Amino acid sequence: MKTDLDVVILVLTLLIFGCPVPAIVMAFKIDERTVADWIDKAGEHAQRVQEHQVCQGQLDLGQVQADEIWCRSQRGVLWLATAMSVASRLLIWGKVASGRTDEMIAEVVQHVHRAARLQSPILWATDGFATWKGQILRFFRAAVHTGRRGRPRLVEWAELHIVQVVKRTYGERIERRLAFGDLFEALHLIEVTQGKRGTVNTAFVERLNATLRTWLPALTRRSRHAGSLEQRLERHFFLTVAAYNFIRPHRSLRVQVDGRWVERTPGMAAGLTDHPWTVEELLGFRVPPPHNAA
Template sequence: MNKLPIAKRVQILSMLCEGSSMRSVSRVCDVSINTVAKLLADAGTFCLAFHDERVRNLTSKRVQCDEIWSFVYAKNKNVVEAKAPPKGAGDVWTWTALDADSKLICSWAVGQRDAYWAAAFLDDLKQRLTTRVQLTSDGHKAYLTAVEDVFGNTDIDFAQLVKIYGDVPKRMGADAAERKYSPPECIGAKKTPIVGSPDPDHISTSYVERQNLTMRMSMKRFTRLSNAFSKKLASHRHAISLYFTFYNWTRIHKTLRVTPAMAAGLTDHLWTMEEIIGLMDEAAPKPGRPKQYRKRIAA
């Protein structure tokens, strides 16, 4: 089986994590788009297992949760009229839980913004923690039931931060069509303790929201007001899985001056993309003769 040199694979995966589209990666690296797609699928599958195995026994004290919107194939309003939309087409949300101290992405999930996915997401987060944490989310109501079902009323300090937005500021000469691309002004925030005794000074979602902005800038399929988007839900999950491994293990955080994994005590050194690919190769099935061929030889 032909395999790209490790330097070429490092280049492709690094470009995908730095905001390049798959077709631009294909052109710059001089490989086919199918090669890029196959490598992304392999890397995403491996990184999902890598995160599940390595991000465990966390001693986090403060965790912030948020959701970020994107879509697969077409937006919800356009799926009905789309031609042969694949399974999973439409709006999709990425749930993220970030350690406020180490900036580590503790848990993530890709699904809908409903009670089922809120519970699944928080259940995965709980399994990775070894300590009682202060959890802060936005005002999404699905968290209320999910936190109670997963953590109960005694094992967590939970609060919600609800931001209050004003009208879009009118710029001189700007009409409504232009102002729709301007973000509304945040004029305040309401801190609401829900369970336990959360520290009011640490009721915040600023860090996770900033990370979501970094994620939006680091994957072309998340870029707003462009023609870049995921064609399949599986590819969307693969890209996110690769990005979070890159973010946690190989990207130095500007404030911490180490990677989030190092800050969280999960590793003692800066990982490189070469190391990730090396583990991918070790975990990959070893090439061999097809089973049917071996059966014919034995007969």
């Protein structure tokens, strides 16, 4: 790159935490196309880091909350589906699509499945969008080997539970229901991840989406900074995800160590890192090549 590294890091830091591109262009006298190219490159790298660090099948996720939000782009409405672990506040995966499609939900659920420890207890909390339940039951299955010839039968995880929060448009009514699994075990996972006052809700992922709208101007519903391309918005999203998971500590995750409070990132709470990263550490993180790479 033809620009000093310190300038690149400063510009990307501002972009991660919500500074609009026109402000960057005016302040640093950098061409808008150059800024867009930096977002593409850094976002693609951040997506690889997210997949390598999070989606390795080693996490006891406990309760996972999932939701979808929409935003306006220069080419129509775009949808973003996200899923997070409540206990660690870890944003596991997200997907941007031009519609609220089965494929969008399937990619998010598939990556959560890859991140989850095999057959570990897991509770999904979603809204009333029926596709979530269908895709969860599709991916969270395991083969039952009987010793007979042929393909083994697939059955849902024994410790899989799904609850739904359906918000009615009339009377401010909220319906909470068990869609799959055991109600007693679901309530137990809620108590473990939310505390004794916890209840069936999607409040944590909704709070996450509010944070994303603050950090990503294109996600703001009433904004003049509409997203231009689906792919670029997704790459900017993953750059923000990396900062959310590994760079910025969360006050709700702080713990007391040797008489002093230590603030942690979701990555630290999930046991993926031992310290908050810097933007420079994120950009310099070396993702190992796939095992099947030549």
